[in-house]
Amino acid sequence: MVEPETAMTHPHDAPPRPSRPDADSGDAPARGASASPAGGREALASALFSASQLASLLLDSQGRVLEASPATVGVFGLDAPPDKGLRAARMLTGVAGERFQELAAQAVSPGLEGAEAVSFEPPGGGGTRSVALSTHPVPGADPGGPAVAVLARDVTEERREVEKLRRGALDVIRLNADLRRESAARQAALQALEELSGRLRGVLEAASRVAIVATSPAGVISVFNPGAANLLGHEPAAMVGLETPLAFLDPDEIARRGRELAAAGGERPAGLAVLMALARSGRRDLGEWTLVRKDGSRFAAEVVLSAIEGAQGAEGYLLVAVDISGRKAAEEAMAEREARLRAVLDGAGDGILAVDQNGRIESANRAAEEMFGAAPGDLSGRPLTEVAPKVRLEGLCALPAERPARRARKPAPSCAVKTRVMTGRRLDGATFPMELTVSAVDLPSRRLCICLARDITVRVKAQEAQRLYTRRLAEQQAALERDLKAAAEIQKSLLPVRLAPDPRYEAGWLFRPSAAIGGDIFNILAPAPDRMDAYMLDVSGHGVPSALVAAAAAQAILLHSREDAASGLPPAPDRVLAALDGEFPLERFDRYFSLFYCSVDLARGRLRHCNGGHPPALLARSGEVQELDEGGTVVGLGGLLPFTTGEVALEAGDTLLIYTDGLTELEDRKGRPFGMERVRAWLGRARGMAAAEALELLSDEIVAFGGPAGPQDDLSVLLITFHGEGLPRKETG
Incomplete structure (x- = not known):
């Protein structure tokens, strides 16, 4: 059902009301009129009532039908004329009937005329119908009260035509708007196309490292950008319109790709047809090609081939190439580094494990697999605790569950390297001592722990053996120290003891052993009442062997210094050294020694001496110092050179100094020697000093020079001063 419509009243929408002359106008009837005004109204009413296109109804004050013209059936779509007394609103359905009733009521009171078009669904069907209604009050027509005259005309077709015109106008407006929009879109598209063309030209000009080459359908180059000129060495003017891409493609590669196309099914293209076939295949052929520069040099490039599609099919072909020779070199270098790294990892003697944040092994080298008894790849995915049960990654290297995102953007080492000794476990359950070193590396997206595992079974056994050896060595060292102490005591026992006083001479000595026991021995002997012997020897090297050789040599000197039983004369000093030289050969004892030996005849004042490679003894008298160097080489060379004896007459006041090189070679803090001058x-x-006083002075000078630390070598000094008893005195002035 269609809602009623309120419309402007048009001349054809409602029948005109018959005008009636004003009673007060005084106008006379028209000339020639044969009827009275009342008769004219009746004639007009009769004409309206009989009109076939205009329905007329007379309603009482309650809206009930008093009279209805025959046209009412057609205008309102009724099956039959309405019965008298029928409420007129019932001829219209829905809201239209209600509106009809309102218009009729307004005509009754307050007596207003009304005109309106309403739409409704006729009771007999036939679709929506539009009717133009006009209501007029008719006083005195109904004895029962005011009456209403209703004129109605079917305007359905008119409304339909108007609606068609309205819709046509709207279509014209829409079409005009569409045309305007399409025109604006075309303008915008043209402008965008111009901008895109400018940008494309800019891209082609700016792409200095990308070769962009376009061709015509025949394959002749139409675009050759600066990047192509830069990479291939050809000038655009020499290529555009003159050459095809075959000018910079490898012919062997073109032939190979042609064979590949033929193998895939189809004809075998050659030359430029290969490029066209690849471009027309629709796969936008992407791959590595070899391009040839103008100078003949070749380089690897990544090439994209495609057809330039148009309305009529392929309007040309496009080739885009990027020089990837640098990338290939980097990839080859990276592959080489990876191969080297893999070789290092596989050749490493230690096991190397990569462990993720969850403590699971990501990868392991060959040594780790062998160490833990795993097949290749069998360790991957296993927890690290399966092969290192007591490892605690949180303790060795913190692995936080969550890290700020900013740390992922700035990789950095997160902890120091930690090394622990623990028990390792092979996959078969066997255990072994292991040293595990863990370090962490922050990668851009995660943290990785690198674990170096070393089987230290051999080292542990070696350490245990070392501990046993050290304990035994300590025991041996203690025994050796006891032996050295005993040897030192023996050495000291061979030094001079307190001598019986003799007015003819006074003796004193100074002995400062080094940290290691050495081979210095000296002594003063009194084998006869008028005889005094003295000697000093220095065995090469240090330690017990040198001390033992020194002790044996001292005993041998006692033996060989005895007087001859037949003649009663003391032996010459050179004979004593010759006897020792035969008894202590170098090849037997692996030692030699220097020796100064002298024998003094106190009754005659004569001193005989022999120096066997020892620092010369000094004889000081009256401000002069004489070196006693007569003798030969060191003892132990087996008679390489003969020994000789020197003799000197003694005088009252003479002083004899016998010493070892430990005195002259004593060094101060700067390494300077004490020397003969001092x-x-x-x-x-x-x-003029007593021997004890002179030696005390020397001791002070030694300490002042070399410091409180002991000497580097044994330091031995023997000082003998001869007095006047029985000795000649040097005459003065």
């Missing part, structure tokens, strides 16, 4: 100077200052 020894001679000390002798000069000690002139």
Whole structure:
């Protein structure tokens, strides 16, 4: 059902009301009129009532039908004329009937005329119908009260035509708007196309490292950008319109790709047809090609081939190439580095494990697989605790569950390297001592732990053996120290003891052993009442062997210094050294020694001496110092050179100094030696002093020079001063 419509009243929408002359106008009837005004109204009413296209109804004050013209059936779509007394609103359905009733009521009171078009669904069907209604009050027509005259005309077709015109106008408006929009879109598209063309030209010009080559359908180059000129060495002017891409493609590669196309099914293209076939295949052929520069050099490029499609099919072909020779070199270098790294990892003697944040093994080298008894790849995915049960990654290297995102953007080492000794376990359950070193590396997206595992079974056994050896060595060292102490005591026992007083001479000595026991031995002997012997020897090397050789040599000197039983004369010093040289050969004892030996005849004042490679003894008298160097080489060379004896007459006041090289070679803090000059100077200052006093002065100078630390070598000094008893005196002035 269609809602009623309120419309402007048009001349054809409602029948005109018959005009009636004003009673007060005084106008006369029209000339020629044969009827009275009342008769004219009746004639007009009769004409309206009989009109076939205009329905007329007379309603009482309650809206009930008093009279209805025959046209009412057709205008309102009724099956039959309405019965008298029928409420007129019932001829219209729905809201239209209600509106009809309202218009009729307004005509009754307050007596207003009304006109309106309504639409409704006729009771007999036939579709929506539009009717133009006009209501007029008719006083006196109904004895029962005011009456209403209703004129109705079917305007359905008119409304339909108007609606068609309205819709046509709207279509015209829409079409005009569409045309305007399409025109604006075309303008915008043209402008965008121009901008895109400009940008494309800019891209082609700016792509200095990308070769962009377009061709015509025949394959002749139409676009050759600066990047192509830069990569291929050809000038665009020499290529555009003159050459095809075959000018910079490898002919062997073109032939190979043609064979591949033929193998895939189809004809076997050659030359430029290969490129066209690849471009027309629709796969946008992407791959690595070899391009040839103008100078003949070749380089690897990544090439994309495609057809330039148009309305009529392929309007040309496009080739885009990027030089990937640098990338290939980098890939080859990376592959080489990876191969080297893999070789290092596989060749490493230690097991190397890569462990993720969850403590699971990502990868392991060959040594790790062999160490833990795993097949290749069998360790991957296993927890690290399966092969290192007591490992605690949180303790060795913190692995936080969540890290700020900013740390992922700045990889950095997160902890120091930690090394622990623990028990490792093979997959068969066997255990072994293991040293595990863990370090963490922050990758861009995660943290990785690198674990170096080393089987230290051999080292542990070696350490245990070392501990046993060290304990035994300590025991042996303790025994050796006891032996050294005993040897030192023996050495000290061979030094001079307190001598019986003799007015003819006074003796004193100074002995400062080094940290290691050495081979210095000296002594003063009194084998006969008028005889005094003295010697000093220095065995090469240090330690017990040198001390033992020194002790044996001292005992041999006692034996060989005895007087001859037949003649009663003491042996010559050279004979004593010759006897020792035969008894202590170098090849037997692996030692030699220097020796100064002298024998003094106190009754005659004669001193005989022999120096076997020892620092010369000094004889100081009256401010002069004489070196006693007569003798030969060191003892132990088996008679390489003969020994000789020197003799000197003694005088009252003479002083004899016998010493080892430990005195002259004593060094101060700067490594400078004590030297002979200081020894001679000390002798000069000690002139006239007692032996003990002179040696105390020398001891002070030694400490002042070398410091409180002991000497580097044994330091031995023997000082003998001869007095006047039985000795000649040097005459003065």
